[in-house]
Amino acid sequence: GEDVEQSLFLSVREGDSSVINCTYTDSSSTYLYWYKQEPGAGLQLLTYIFSNMDMKQDQRLTVLLNKKDKHLSLRIADTQTGDSAIYFCAEIRNAGNMLTFGGGTRLMVKP
Amino acid sequence: SQTIHQWPATLVQPVGSPLSLECTVEGTSNPNLYWYRQAAGRGLQLLFYSVGIGQISSEVPQNLSASRPQDRQFILSSKKLLLSDSGFYLCAWGQGAGEKLFFGSGTQLSVL
Numbered sequence: 756g757e758d759v760e761q762s763l764f765l766s767v768r769e770g771d772s773s774v775i776n777c778t779y780t781d782s783s784s785t786y787l788y789w790y791k792q793e794p795g796a797g798l799q800l801l802t803y804i805f806s807n808m809d810m811k812q813d814q815r816l817t818v819l820l821n822k823k824d825k826h827l828s829l830r831i832a833d834t835q836t837g838d839s840a841i842y843f844c845a846e847i848r849n850a851g852n853m854l855t856f857g858g859g860t861r862l863m864v865k866p
Numbered sequence: 867s868q869t870i871h872q873w874p875a876t877l878v879q880p881v882g883s884p885l886s887l888e889c890t891v892e893g894t895s896n897p898n899l900y901w902y903r904q905a906a907g908r909g910l911q912l913l914f915y916s917v918g919i920g921q922i923s924s925e926v927p928q929n930l931s932a933s934r935p936q937d938r939q940f941i942l943s944s945k946k947l948l949l950s951d952s953g954f955y956l957c958a959w960g961q962g963a964g965e966k967l968f969f970g971s972g973t974q975l976s977v978l
Contacts, residue, residue: 797969
């Protein structure tokens, strides 16, 4: 199976919170990342968390890391239509310096 | 500040034609450089990465090749394009421990 897995779609209403989930398999992951891709554009680094942290908050974004379950989530508070995009989680491992990406979650925000 | 440039933004090529996509990075030295392909707006597939001039590692066997003639220049090429080469190609650079990647704006390649 894939090393990093995400659900394909998430649909929320404007103003609600969005939670995008990601699971990974390698316990040696050192950094975990969230990237955002708007239509026809490259990936934009949103935030990242070091593996010895449980939570990181940055304005409307909250990243939660459960190392025991190898589960990473991105919560977007007060979701706006401009948040509609594909969100990728990615990990980097002790053994190297290359990122492994999940397949991406398409977030649709309805007005 | 560092910037990454990738061109062209869109490209339509016939099957069997050659390909050359270029990526340059400014504002840093000795970056790690990457080429990714994204099919149908979905997951990213790592094609090539480079840790230095002339050093290219291929992740997926195919009819594409990459070259790094200068420290901050990364080129993706093909001698003869296939229909299956269509996709969105992304160049990225990173540096150091906890490698955060910064992506170019991408090239949408359509092979007809």
